[in-house]
Amino acid sequence: MGIYKYKFKDKYIVLDINSSLVYDVDEMTYDVLDYYKKESSEKIVSILKSKYDEEEIKEVIGELKELEAENRLYTPEKKVNRKLYEKGIVKAMCLHVSHDCNLACRYCFASGGNFNMKKEVMNIETAKKAIDFIISNSGNKVHLEVDFFGGEPLLNFDVVKKTVEYAKEEAKKHNKIFRFTLTTNCVLLNDEIIDYLNKEMYNVVLSLDGRKEINDYTRPTANGKGSYDLIIENIKKVAKSRDELGLDYYIRGTYTKHNLDFYKDVKHFSDIGLKQLSVESVVADENEEYAITNKDLPEIMESYDKLTDIYLDRLGTDKEFRFFHFNVDLDGGKCEYKRVSGCGAGCEYIAVTPFGDIYPCHQFVGNTDFVMGNLNDGITNDEIRNKFYSSNSVLDKKECEDCFCKYFCGGGCHANSYNFNKDINGIYETGCDILRKRMECAIYIKCKEKELVD
Numbered sequence: 465m466g467i468y469k470y471k472f473k474d475k476y477i478v479l480d481i482n483s484s485l486v487y488d489v490d491e492m493t494y495d496v497l498d499y500y501k502k503e504s505s506e507k508i509v510s511i512l513k514s515k516y517d518e519e520e521i522k523e524v525i526g527e528l529k530e531l532e533a534e535n536r537l538y539t540p541e542k543k544v545n546r547k548l549y550e551k552g553i554v555k556a557m558c559l560h561v562s563h564d565c566n567l568a569c570r571y572c573f574a575s576g577g578n579f580n581m582k583k584e585v586m587n588i589e590t591a592k593k594a595i596d597f598i599i600s601n602s603g604n605k606v607h608l609e610v611d612f613f614g615g616e617p618l619l620n621f622d623v624v625k626k627t628v629e630y631a632k633e634e635a636k637k638h639n640k641i642f643r644f645t646l647t648t649n650c651v652l653l654n655d656e657i658i659d660y661l662n663k664e665m666y667n668v669v670l671s672l673d674g675r676k677e678i679n680d681y682t683r684p685t686a687n688g689k690g691s692y693d694l695i696i697e698n699i700k701k702v703a704k705s706r707d708e709l710g711l712d713y714y715i716r717g718t719y720t721k722h723n724l725d726f727y728k729d730v731k732h733f734s735d736i737g738l739k740q741l742s743v744e745s746v747v748a749d750e751n752e753e754y755a756i757t758n759k760d761l762p763e764i765m766e767s768y769d770k771l772t773d774i775y776l777d778r779l780g781t782d783k784e785f786r787f788f789h790f791n792v793d794l795d796g797g798k799c800e801y802k803r804v805s806g807c808g809a810g811c812e813y814i815a816v817t818p819f820g821d822i823y824p825c826h827q828f829v830g831n832t833d834f835v836m837g838n839l840n841d842g843i844t845n846d847e848i849r850n851k852f853y854s855s856n857s858v859l860d861k862k863e864c865e866d867c868f869c870k871y872f873c874g875g876g877c878h879a880n881s882y883n884f885n886k887d888i889n890g891i892y893e894t895g896c897d898i899l900r901k902r903m904e905c906a907i908y909i910k911c912k913e914k915e916l917v918d
Contacts, residue, residue: 466538468868469497472908473772479907481868482539484803486794488911492516496524501538549811549856552843554601555608556808558815558826559594561586561623562615567649567691569683571720571746571754577615579817579830585620586818591627593839594816599638601842608635611645613815613826618652628664645669647716649683651691653698662705667712670699674717674729674743681722682754696736703738714788717743720754724763727771734778734785742788745898747880758894765901772905776912790906792872803871804859809878810836810852824852827879852878855889863891869903 469478476494478487489497495515499508509521531537562585565577577583598608610631612624624646631642646661647669661668672695673679680690699715706713715738719726726743733741745764748755756764771787778784807813810824817829820839828834837843858864858875876899880892 465866465868466501467497469494470904472904473769475908475911477904477907477911478537479868480537480539481871482541483536484794484871485536485539486907486910487537488914492520493524493528496521496528500525500528549805549808549853550603551811551849551853552601553603553605554598554812554814555605556611556813557594557598557609558611558613558813559586559591559627560613560615560815560817560826560829561591561617561627562620563818564619565614565616565649566619566651566686567616567683568686568688571682571718571748571752573747573827574615575830581817581819581830584818586623588623588626588630590816590818590820590839591623592630593820595627595631595634597816597839597842599634599640602640606639607641607643609643609645611647613647616649616651617646618648618657621652621657625660647671649691650695650698650702651685653695653702655701658698658702658705661702662709662711667714668702668706669714669716670702672696672699672715672717672733673719674723674726675732678723678729682718682720700737703740707739712740714740714742714786717741718746719743719756720746720748721756721760722754724756724760725767727767727774730771730785730787731774734774734783739785740788741785745895747877747883747892747895749883756894758897761894761897764898768901768905772909775909779913779916789902790909792903792906792910794907794910804857804874806856806858806874806876806878808856810849811856824848825879827877828882851888861889861891863896867896867900869896869900872903873899 465481467478467480476489476491478489478497495512496508499511503511505522505525508525509518512521528537563578563581564583564585568576602608617624628644635642643666644664645667646665649671671683673682676690676692679692683691685691685694703713715733717729719729723729730741730743745756746754750757775787775790813825814836815823815826815829816839817823822836822838822843823829823834824836834848836845836848843849855878858870861875864870864875876891876895878888880895881890882888884892
């Protein structure tokens with residue numbers, strides 16, 4: 465494949481796939497590239513001379529040949545060791561401290577917070593075992609991550625605090641450094657909790673789906689009332705305090721068939737002062753009334769186009785915001801190892817339930833076919849573990865061979881692939897279409913930002 469080129473709004477963009485180098489080119493260069501690898505220089509001039517000056521065409525061809533000789537265009541694919549993860553090494557854990565929730569979100573993949581299990585919260589003894597497990601299985605990894613998750617983790621806030629305290633004490637003993645994150649629906653936030661999160665959490669994920677009418681429909685309370693008014697001031701308070709302190713957070717929204725115009729929701733976030741934003745498409749069986757299907761893609765693509773305009777219009781103003789999926793590194797990029805690796809689920813990353821069971825990631829929790837072991841006995845299901853070790857390179861996925869996004873996504877989500885194909889080593893096609901659109905927007909934005917700097 466070599467390169468991927470596309471016209472987006474006012475720009476002609478060329479991506480060298482294997483190096484992730486991006487070129488903002490003129491129309492003539494864009495047209496020359498249609499024939500560059502197929503025809504001789506003389507033939508290219510003959511084809512395009514009615515549109516462009518012959519000497520300028522030859523000059524462009526010469527420049528392209530120079531870039532190719534310097535391995536900056538049509539870069540050969542590098543050989544990368546397929547053994548991406550060292551077996552038995554864990555460095556990140558999603559700790560399910562609560563399988564209970566105080567909201568009743570319509571699209572909840574966790575079945576209302578209990579993951580199709582008994583409602584339960586994690587006790588401190590289990591939490592300590594989880595910390596012991598990640599430390600003892602981290603090998604020479606120094607930096608470890610724990611994400612407090614649910615359900616709603618603040619329903620078990622006391623255990624969250626005690627777990628952080630224990631982890632920090634154990635980290636000193638074993639020369640480890642923990643980084644904590646917490647995902648919350650924001651209902652239980654108060655000044656005390658916010659102060660604690662600002663002190664201890666590297667990142668906080670705040671769930672909000674958008675405008676009041678959208679959020680109230682998709683994220684109702686247990687009694688069926690809307691949650692927007694219940695949580696919005698809490699969210700503003702967290703965001704403002706973390707912005708002032710220079711701390712990470714992001715608003716995590718989900719768009720469904722009911723708000724394919726989700727650019728309006730991101731605009732709403734920005735309008736009320738929120739600056740670190742993310743929205744993702746719901747992933748659900750197509751029979752669900754809120755599910756996204758291929759028929760929805762044109763409207764979704766239009767929303768990303770409009771979101772791109774909003775993002776750029778607000779750049780450099782007091783409404784400037786960061787959008788998670790527009791944040792791509794094109795100046796140096798990932799190391800070769802990271803470019804081809806998947807998310808690490810079932811390898812370096814695991815999820816632990818309140819009962820101490822170990823799963824490949826939070827998306828598989830509740831599907832007992834994917835139980836890898838438990839905190840008492842360790843990881844005992846080698847069959848499941850080996851499946852994830854053998855499926856964590858994008859280079860091993862045939863569906864990804866000709867995709868220009870393959871080094872940005874690493875092969876996509878195993879859980880999404882399993883849910884749609886009953887095989888973790890595949891793809892979720894609708895999600896891939898959405899990802900490619902997001903990447904086109906993100907690369908265009910990087911070109912526009914560079915233009916503003918230059």
